[in-house]
Amino acid sequence: MAAGGAVADDLSLRVQSLPGLREQVTERLRTAIATGRFPPGARLVERELCALLGVSRTSLREALRELQADGLVTLQPNKGLSVAIVTAEIARSIYEVRAMLEGLAARLFARNASAAQIAAIGASVERLADIYAAFDAEAFIAAKAEFYEILLEGAGNPVAADMLRRVHTRVSQLRVVSVSSPERAAQSLAELRAFVAALAARDEQRAWQLCLAHVKAAAEAALKVIRAGQA
Secondary structure, eight states: OOTTBSOOSOOTTOOOOSTTHHHHHHHHHHHHHHTTSSOTTOBOOHHHHHHHHTOOHHHHHHHHHHHHHHTSEEEETTTEEEEOOOOHHHHHHHHHHHHHHHHHHHHHHHHHOOHHHHHHHHHHHHHHHHHHHTOOHHHHHHHHHHHHHHHHHHHTOHHHHHHHHHHHHHHHHHHHHHTOSHHHHHHHHHHHHHHHHHHHTTOHHHHHHHHHHHHHHHHHHHHHHHHHHHO
């Protein structure tokens, strides 16, 4: 494969079935970017990606266009496509928007969620605890997605949910970074457990405050790593 490309000789990303092919390709690439398999700045060579995924260039290009729209992939003149680089300034902006939207979702969940949804979000945090104990990036991303789907469903505001899903797409590159240290992982788990307790108590104000504190702590952890890399 071409030197400087993003892909290794590994077939684990191959798409297995045709129904929803574009969605599968998009999700495979999104996960690879989120977990750092394709790190920021990595070139995305179509020929190599087609071989890795086992799909046509048409399907791949459709997926790459979606990832460009999401801000995960960027097109550079004379260089082609590459994974977007998240600067400290961009990361700060992403987390500011995330905090406001998640804070709203927290308030609405505490007000509107069913008992079953409250139980489900508590169970999802305990699944996260198991993953923190033996950290696996892909499992972590999937468990976090489950947590937020429960939160957004229980909040009952489809417009806020759609906006927050878009923000979370950008956050995906930073999420693994923000829990890359054991200390941050333990802190994050404690924050989430306190947050779920506030949701279970239907305490909108405390849930909002704890949510904002959690996002702020995640932002500080991610920015610390980003600045260290830039230095």
